[in-house]
Amino acid sequence: xxxIVCVKRVPKTAEADLFIEKDGKDIKKDHLVFALNDxxxxxxxxxxxxxxxxxxxxxxxxxxxxxxKEVLTRCLAMGADRALRIEEPPCFDALLIAKILARVIQxxxxxLILTGVQTEDDGWGQVGVSLAQLLGIPHxxxxxxxxxxxxxxxxxxxxxxGLEELLEVRLPxxxxxxxxxxxxxxxxxxxxxxxxxxxxxxxxxxELGWTSMESLYATLDQVSFPPAGKMAxxxxxxxxxxxxxxTEIIKKKKG
Amino acid sequence: MTEIFVLVEHRQGKIREVTYELLxxxxxxxxxxxxxxxxxxxxxxxxxxxxxxxxxxxxxxxVEDERLKDFNSIYYQRVLSSLLSRxxxxxxxxxxxxxxxxxxxxxxVELDLPLATDCIDLSFEGRQLKALRSIYGxxxxxxxxxxxxxxxxxxxxxxxxxxxxxxxxxxxIVIEPSPIQxxxxxxxxxxxxxxxxxxxxxxxxxxxxxVGQGIGGPEHLPMFEELxxxxxxxxxCSRPVVDRNWLPKERQVGISGxxxxxxxxxxxxxxGAFQHVTAIKGSxxxxxxxxxxxxxxxxxxxxxxxxxxxxxxxxxxxxxKGMK
Ligand SMILES: Cc1cc2nc3c(=O)[nH]c(=O)nc-3n(C[C@H](O)[C@H](O)[C@H](O)COP(=O)(O)OP(=O)(O)OC[C@H]3O[C@@H](n4cnc5c(N)ncnc54)[C@H](O)[C@@H]3O)c2cc1C
Numbered sequence: 001x002x003x004i005v006c007v008k009r010v011p012k013t014a015e016a017d018l019f020i021e022k023d024g025k026d027i028k029k030d031h032l033v034f035a036l037n038d039x040x041x042x043x044x045x046x047x048x049x050x051x052x053x054x055x056x057x058x059x060x061x062x063x064x065x066x067x068x069k070e071v072l073t074r075c076l077a078m079g080a081d082r083a084l085r086i087e088e089p090p091c092f093d094a095l096l097i098a099k100i101l102a103r104v105i106q107x108x109x110x111x112l113i114l115t116g117v118q119t120e121d122d123g124w125g126q127v128g129v130s131l132a133q134l135l136g137i138p139h140x141x142x143x144x145x146x147x148x149x150x151x152x153x154x155x156x157x158x159x160x161x162g163l164e165e166l167l168e169v170r171l172p173x174x175x176x177x178x179x180x181x182x183x184x185x186x187x188x189x190x191x192x193x194x195x196x197x198x199x200x201x202x203x204x205x206x207e208l209g210w211t212s213m214e215s216l217y218a219t220l221d222q223v224s225f226p227p228a229g230k231m232a233x234x235x236x237x238x239x240x241x242x243x244x245x246x247t248e249i250i251k252k253k254k255g
Numbered sequence: 256m257t258e259i260f261v262l263v264e265h266r267q268g269k270i271r272e273v274t275y276e277l278l279x280x281x282x283x284x285x286x287x288x289x290x291x292x293x294x295x296x297x298x299x300x301x302x303x304x305x306x307x308x309x310x311x312x313x314x315x316x317x318v319e320d321e322r323l324k325d326f327n328s329i330y331y332q333r334v335l336s337s338l339l340s341r342x343x344x345x346x347x348x349x350x351x352x353x354x355x356x357x358x359x360x361x362x363x364v365e366l367d368l369p370l371a372t373d374c375i376d377l378s379f380e381g382r383q384l385k386a387l388r389s390i391y392g393x394x395x396x397x398x399x400x401x402x403x404x405x406x407x408x409x410x411x412x413x414x415x416x417x418x419x420x421x422x423x424x425x426x427x428i429v430i431e432p433s434p435i436q437x438x439x440x441x442x443x444x445x446x447x448x449x450x451x452x453x454x455x456x457x458x459x460x461x462x463x464x465x466v467g468q469g470i471g472g473p474e475h476l477p478m479f480e481e482l483x484x485x486x487x488x489x490x491x492c493s494r495p496v497v498d499r500n501w502l503p504k505e506r507q508v509g510i511s512g513x514x515x516x517x518x519x520x521x522x523x524x525x526x527g528a529f530q531h532v533t534a535i536k537g538s539x540x541x542x543x544x545x546x547x548x549x550x551x552x553x554x555x556x557x558x559x560x561x562x563x564x565x566x567x568x569x570x571x572x573x574x575x576k577g578m579k
Binding site: 013014015016017018020027038042094095098117120121122123124125126127128129130132133134138139140141142154156157158159160161162163164165166167168169170179180183184215216217218219220221222223224225226229230231232233234235239240242243244246247249250251253254255 | 266326329352356361363364365369370373385388389391392394395397399440441443444446447448449450461462468494497500504511512514518519539541542546547548549553554555556561562566567571575578
């Protein structure tokens with residue numbers, strides 16, 4: 001079972017103060033902490049678990065800047081065997097990323113491709129399923145269980161309201177992985193040191209035959225803070241005062 | 256004439272609410288212009304659903320085929336690609352749901368049509384489509400222009416547009432032949448798996464103390480359990496808390512968990528992703544405790560406390576002891 005996992009390095013923004021760049025095209029990123037996209041980390045773990053069960057090899061691929069090598073090292077430490085970084089184009093949308101991935105993957109032997117359902121940053125949720133169509137293989141999205149038997153996968157897809165569906169998909173196939181599909185494993189220092197020894201290749205876009213960039217389907221004009229709109233009434237004061245107010249509110253609203 | 260197609264979502268014999276939200280958006284957008292709104296219903300044995308839809312859509316296009324009985328994106332894609340090529344509507348609207356996420360990207364690649372996913376608003380400048388998307392967990396909006404095209408594809412975020420209400424005047428129902436020729440083994444739908452009914456049901460709770468990833472770890476749970484108990488309520492959570500096995504799945508609030516409507520919902524360390532907040536909108540009062548003043552949860556809460564939960568919850572817990 002040869003498995004390819006597509007991953008992305010993303011800024012962690014849930015707890016951070018965000019600022020917008022002068023040109024209005026992106027948020028400022030220099031003060032942010034970056035890490036492997038949460039959905040992708042479940043996908044990498046799942047690929048390694050499948051490899052442990054059925055044998056084979058796991059290769060992690062990213063399209064991203066030089067710094068992305070740190071998340072590839074993380075994938076290797078999590079149990080991937082090889083890693084590849086593809087140079088990031090100057091401007092891109094989800095489809096262009098899928099096309100670049102398709103170009104690289106076409107030359108590789110694979111049975112299974114895993115991606116995260118979406119990224120934490122711009123959340124298009126589009127790369128995985130587009131990639132499957134470009135490669136002409138079947139896919140399933142929002143997958144939270146995979147079992148493989150006789151060249152077919154039985155996968156569970158998460159629907160709404162706690163409902164799930166069971167599908168049978170013929171391999172080779174692509175699945176986009178939902179968080180919670182497995183239990184993340186602690187990555188030891190030994191594993192990180194070992195990862196340094198594993199194969200990590202890099203490839204430029206020109207080497208892949210991308211000379212001029214095609215026009216994008218979606219162009220980002222600008223980013224902005226959401227308009228204030230309705231806002232909660234913020235309780236003010238010392239923690240004691242705040243808790244007193246809160247207790248009164250709870251008493252009143254409890255009825 | 257501009258035409259908008261809306262893909263109908265239905266499951267287990269019921270039309271999903273997001274369909275009416277899409278129709279509501281489409282109707283408002285068409286407004287006074289010369290245009291037509293068409294609901295696309297793909298299924299098998301769906302006469303009743305078509306009748307139901309015709310109360311809310313001026314035109315319902317129905318394609319029936321045994322292979323469309325349950326949702327399989329391969330067959331859906333086959334039918335939609337044939338309908339889009341034939342009618343060339345200005346816009347195909349889908350929900351950003353388990354339907355749209357499975358189908359929209361591959362259809363857009365097949366037909367070479369621009370797609371924007373998870374949009375929270377749309378506008379046209381001439382024939383050019385501009386989409387508004389909410390990114391970075393709802394803290395930033397992105398303004399996107401789609402490449403000019405005869406037809407655009409959009410998935411709209413569920414739960415934010417008011418649904419289209421039924422009308423007296425019924426729409427027309429048009430039956431289209433199914434273009435599906437071959438049966439495929441590449442992807443087969445096998446069955447639905449219902450969530451097991453176990454333990455206590457958070458959707459019935461009057462007070463919920465709901466914890467998110469921001470509580471940092473399961474070691475803090477006993478404190479929240481105790482608080483919930485003193486208030487006569489229950490503990491619930493966001494998805495990452497379940498993903499990390501801090502609490503069981505039945506405690507999860509959100510589109511892939513439970514919809515809740517308590518008298519008081521207290522969200523602690525929850526950022527306010529749409530997948531979470533659409534399922535708490537029926538609460539009478541929402542109180543949010545989060546150390547980030549920009550957390551989107553404050554946009555849906557009635558009362559907010561901007562602080563570390565560790566400064567607030569222990570005090571609150573003591574204060575409400577025996578309050579029940
Ligand atoms: C298909 C799909 C389905 C999904 N379904 C669901 C669903 O049903 N339910 C759901 O919840 N999510 C769902 N999600 C995930 C959703 O997109 C978010 O990732 C998730 O809701 C985030 O959870 P959170 O708010 O707990 O964590 P985060 O977004 O990480 O937010 C943590 C918050 O805690 C705050 N915080 C941190 N430390 C402290 C502290 N000491 N004191 C106070 N505040 C603190 C931070 O400021 C931050 O706002 C789904 C996603 C997808 C793609």
